[in-house]
Amino acid sequence: MDDPEKLRALLDHAQDKIVVIDENGVYRYVNAAVERLLGYSTEEFVGTNSFEYIHPDDRGSVREAFQRLLEGEVDDTETIEYRHRAKDDSWVWLESRVENHLDSTLGGYVVSSRDITDRKEAERRQRETEIRLEELAANTDDVLWTFSADWSELLFVNDAFEDLWGMSVERVKADPTSFLHGIHPDDRDGVVEGMQQLSNGTPRSMEYRVNPEKGYRRWVWVQARPVIENGGIARIVGFARDVTDRRRRERQLQVMDNLLRHNLRNDMNVILGHAELARKRADGTVVEGMETILETGWRLLETAEKEREIVDVLVGVGDVECIDLASTLRAKVEEFGAEVAPNAIITADTPASAEVVSLPEIDRAIHELLENAIRHADGPPNIEVELHVESECVVLEILDNASPIPRNEFEPLFGEDEPSDLYHGTGLGLWLVYWIVDLSDGTLNFEYVPDCGNCVTVKLPRAE
Numbered sequence: 001m002d003d004p005e006k007l008r009a010l011l012d013h014a015q016d017k018i019v020v021i022d023e024n025g026v027y028r029y030v031n032a033a034v035e036r037l038l039g040y041s042t043e044e045f046v047g048t049n050s051f052e053y054i055h056p057d058d059r060g061s062v063r064e065a066f067q068r069l070l071e072g073e074v075d076d077t078e079t080i081e082y083r084h085r086a087k088d089d090s091w092v093w094l095e096s097r098v099e100n101h102l103d104s105t106l107g108g109y110v111v112s113s114r115d116i117t118d119r120k121e122a123e124r125r126q127r128e129t130e131i132r133l134e135e136l137a138a139n140t141d142d143v144l145w146t147f148s149a150d151w152s153e154l155l156f157v158n159d160a161f162e163d164l165w166g167m168s169v170e171r172v173k174a175d176p177t178s179f180l181h182g183i184h185p186d187d188r189d190g191v192v193e194g195m196q197q198l199s200n201g202t203p204r205s206m207e208y209r210v211n212p213e214k215g216y217r218r219w220v221w222v223q224a225r226p227v228i229e230n231g232g233i234a235r236i237v238g239f240a241r242d243v244t245d246r247r248r249r250e251r252q253l254q255v256m257d258n259l260l261r262h263n264l265r266n267d268m269n270v271i272l273g274h275a276e277l278a279r280k281r282a283d284g285t286v287v288e289g290m291e292t293i294l295e296t297g298w299r300l301l302e303t304a305e306k307e308r309e310i311v312d313v314l315v316g317v318g319d320v321e322c323i324d325l326a327s328t329l330r331a332k333v334e335e336f337g338a339e340v341a342p343n344a345i346i347t348a349d350t351p352a353s354a355e356v357v358s359l360p361e362i363d364r365a366i367h368e369l370l371e372n373a374i375r376h377a378d379g380p381p382n383i384e385v386e387l388h389v390e391s392e393c394v395v396l397e398i399l400d401n402a403s404p405i406p407r408n409e410f411e412p413l414f415g416e417d418e419p420s421d422l423y424h425g426t427g428l429g430l431w432l433v434y435w436i437v438d439l440s441d442g443t444l445n446f447e448y449v450p451d452c453g454n455c456v457t458v459k460l461p462r463a464e
Helices: 002-011 033-038 056-070 115-138 160-165 167-173 178-183 185-199 244-281 285-315 327-339 364-376 407-414 429-439
Strands: 017-021 027-030 075-087 093-099 109-115 143-148 154-157 204-210 219-227 232-240 321-324 345-350 355-358 382-389 393-398 443-449 453-462
Touching: 033 093, 056 075, 056 093, 056 345, 093 115, 115 453, 143 160, 154 167, 154 244, 160 167, 160 232, 167 178, 178 185, 185 204, 185 219, 185 232, 219 244, 244 285, 321 327, 327 345, 327 355, 327 364, 327 382, 327 393, 355 393, 364 382, 364 393, 364 429, 364 453, 429 443
Parallel strands: 345 382
Antiparallel strands: 017 027, 017 109, 075 093, 093 109, 143 154, 143 232, 204 219, 219 232, 321 355, 382 393, 393 453, 443 453
């Protein structure tokens, strides 16, 4: 284009900052983009030295790059990134491309620059995220891992893998599926099946035994999911957590459960059988003693049954569900009136619906609280039940006509310290209620209302 004015007008419409600098870095020409990008007018720029605007930390590298161009150490062009001061004293990241050919017509070197501040900010945020993830991976006992969608490449695993699996990270990097050799032979087929489901797009959660060096006595809980990108599975991510202690506690609970369920029950049935026989054959005070033995024996068997229910809740706890507590409560009150305690007066004030998020065993907790209120009533049982919905929770109140519940029955439920041998409850019913409510992320409270009775309050999270 021969007309300089037309060329200048064309350059002023360019989005990039286009300048001409001499061999000393002085601006000889700038287009109008300098005002859009940096806030300066063209008049303010021409005649000033370009290096004065460059961030002190970047100035040295930019000077070196420009010097290489002047001395012909690089061919054609050089591209550099640096921070340029704007008129408001902020810093704008520029990517500049400069040719090493002096244009005699323009009287200097042509430099075109574009604003890359957004890209640099995104890169900074990504680096910060990567640093945090690296810190997290380095300081957690969980094994964090990422595989390719077909499991042919290990993309990432942290050092916690070596301790948990008893295998080196290098071995798995060299042979990605070699981690299967660290899994108990009886569990491998299930893991391979889970891997196939993940590759097909289905998230998986599983538990299995690992670490042959320790006799496969380490249990891990693994959660994994496929990452979908552009409609396809890009990779598989997950973590593995050591749950050996949890599995050990579950086994201890189950052993204790079996002991109470079978041994104690069998022995108590023998005792009760002989006591019943003795009661029928005896007279006077012996009959009274046998009655005491029978009553105590049945109470002990009931305690064993409550213990079994607690073990079932703790060991076999599932996911919480959305439950209509109002409907559950009405059904339970109807059941008590028709079958369990037809002589009891139970009045219930409930809304049409009150949905909560809780374990499905919450109906068992309600049963236990109603049964306890009826059993310990002073005179004919008269129970008032109220259910109301608040902003974030649903509140259930059960008011009885019984004497105050002894503090040693419920205080151990909430204490942080281990209860002493002399400070304990006499049954497991309230423990069953406590664990069901607690595992539902709810709260349980006991209060005595003078001249009235006990008020038990259960608060459960409201379903959204």
